[in-house]
Amino acid sequence: MPWPVWLVAGLMVAGLLSLSQAYGFHGDEMYFVVAGQHPAFGYVDQPPLTPLLSAASVAVLGVSPTAVRILPALEMALVVIIVGFIARDLGGSRRAQVLAAVTAGVSGYLAAGHLDTTTEPDLLIWAAVMWLLVRVLAGADRRLWVAVGVSAGIGLENKDTLLFLAAGLAVGELLCRRWEVVRSSWVWAAVVIAAVMWAPNLAWQAVHGWPQLTMASQIAGYAATNRAQALPFVWLFCGPLLFPVCIAGLVWVLGSWAAAPWRPLGLAALVAMALDLVSGGKAYYVIGSVSLFMAAGGIVLDGWIARGHRRLKTGGSPRRPSPPAG
Numbered sequence: 305m306p307w308p309v310w311l312v313a314g315l316m317v318a319g320l321l322s323l324s325q326a327y328g329f330h331g332d333e334m335y336f337v338v339a340g341q342h343p344a345f346g347y348v349d350q351p352p353l354t355p356l357l358s359a360a361s362v363a364v365l366g367v368s369p370t371a372v373r374i375l376p377a378l379e380m381a382l383v384v385i386i387v388g389f390i391a392r393d394l395g396g397s398r399r400a401q402v403l404a405a406v407t408a409g410v411s412g413y414l415a416a417g418h419l420d421t422t423t424e425p426d427l428l429i430w431a432a433v434m435w436l437l438v439r440v441l442a443g444a445d446r447r448l449w450v451a452v453g454v455s456a457g458i459g460l461e462n463k464d465t466l467l468f469l470a471a472g473l474a475v476g477e478l479l480c481r482r483w484e485v486v487r488s489s490w491v492w493a494a495v496v497i498a499a500v501m502w503a504p505n506l507a508w509q510a511v512h513g514w515p516q517l518t519m520a521s522q523i524a525g526y527a528a529t530n531r532a533q534a535l536p537f538v539w540l541f542c543g544p545l546l547f548p549v550c551i552a553g554l555v556w557v558l559g560s561w562a563a564a565p566w567r568p569l570g571l572a573a574l575v576a577m578a579l580d581l582v583s584g585g586k587a588y589y590v591i592g593s594v595s596l597f598m599a600a601g602g603i604v605l606d607g608w609i610a611r612g613h614r615r616l617k618t619g620g621s622p623r624r625p626s627p628p629a630g
Contacts (some may be wrong), residue, residue, distance in 0.1 A: 306398045309388040309405040316409050320377035333372050333420045337362050340411045346508035348515040352360070352622040354422045361420075372420040380417035380429040383595060384408045386431040390599035393438050395562065397606055404602025407549055408546025408595065412541030422463050423588060428583065429459035430469065432593020436475070438596070441482070442565045448491040453494030457501025464516070465589045472575035476568030485568075520585075528624040537587035542594060545609035546601075550594060553601030569596055 339347055340359025346352055358372050365371035383407050391404035416424055428454035436452045459466045477485050485491060509516055523530070540552040557563045573593035580590045 305324075305392070306386055306401070306582065308402045309385060310403045312402075312409040314625070315533035316384060316414060316417065317381045320380070320414075321370065322463070323375040324377070326370065327369070329372075330398055330419050330421075330601070330623050333358065333369070336422075337367075337372065338418065341480070344508065345504040346516075348512075349519045350422050350463060350516070351461045351505040353458070354420075357425070358420055372473050376420050376424040377417045379414045379424045382427055383431045385601050386428075386435050387595050387602075390431075390435050390438055390596060391602045393442065393597040394436070394566065394599055394603060396599070396603040400602045400606035402602075404599045406421035407543070407546050407598045407602060407605075411543045411546065411594075411598065412591070417623050425462045426459065426465060427592050427595075429455055429462065429466065431595040433459070434471065434593065434596045436564055437540070437569055441485070441568065448486055449488065449494040450497065453497030454501070456494070456498040460498060460502040461505055463589075465585075465592075468576035468590050469572060469578050469593065471579060472572030473568065473576045476571035479480035479571055480570055482567045501517045510545060520583075523586065530586050531581050532585055534581060534587040536596070538591065541588070541591055542598070549601035549605050550597045551601075552604040553599065556600045556604050557596065561602070566596075571595075573597070 336355045336358035336360075340352075340355035340357070343356060343359075344352060347355060357375060361372050361375060365374070385406040388401040388405040391401045396404065413427065416427060432455050433452060436448055436455065440446065440448045440452070456466055456470070539547050554570060554573075556565055564569075573590070575594065576590040576593060580587075
């Protein structure tokens with residue numbers, strides 16, 4: 305991994321933590337701390353991971369905004385590094401890896417790292433799962449599916465939004481006719497692992513009358529607003545100036561011959577977005593898939609820069625007109 309990728313991640317952590325004490329607790333942060341101080345396998349509005357981590361941060365470091373914001377800052381820095389890894393495993397050059405990391409480092413991931421909520425672990429898990437899927441779909445050791453299952457299981461103990469990605473991946477694999485993936489026993493092992501890890505929260509939900517379904521129905525009551533915010537949110541999260549880079553990454557994944565092994569992931573992201581819109585969920589529920597497109601966008605941007613350099617080298621200065629004969 306090129307050292308500038310690590311530098312971008314380090315600067316993100318330093319910047320976030322230097323400002324972490326400049327503003328007080330967000331209401332959700334206080335709620336997660338208090339909820340985590342009453343450990344359970346679930347809560348009415350989310351699984352237990354974020355509350356438990358928030359309470360542990362306060363228990364170890366004391367009660368302060370900085371204490372609960374250390375983990376979010378580190379999580380978003382890890383996303384930057386993972387985006388660099390994704391760009392590398394998509395075949396990107398060292399410059400493409402750096403460009404992808406910079407794109408992630410100045411995007412909505414930076415904004416997300418300011419607060420301790422369920423969103424930050426969710427974004428990290430989506431990025432990690434995307435990276436693992438990039439590797440296994442390109443033919444890496446099939447046993448990496450076990451890591452996919454473990455990562456998904458951890459993610460489902462934080463938010464159940466990964467179900468959108470799972471459904472999208474199933475559709476993408478079928479549309480791209482990746483039958484070797486569907487038939488792999490390691491894939492089904494990953495499904496079983498994730499389900500077993502998620503089971504305690506499911507049991508808690510069942511015992512308490514499925515309160516998260518009630519919460520989801522309440523959120524769906526604002527479906528029209530949520531749908532109207534979807535595209536503007538994606539635009540802002542990617543960054544108004546860098547949004548074209550992410551769109552170029554999406555086009556590359558869906559249309560480039562070189563990206564054929566990873567086309568199911570591009571389709572999975574679109575299906576996940578469609579399911580989120582149909583269900584009336586909030587715009588950020590499936591934004592984690594943008595990590596793939598930032599990485600691919602770094603490759604496309606690297607190509608643009610390389611072509612520009614070649615034109616400069618071959619074009620030279622404008623040719624002067626030849627003097628008239630005689």
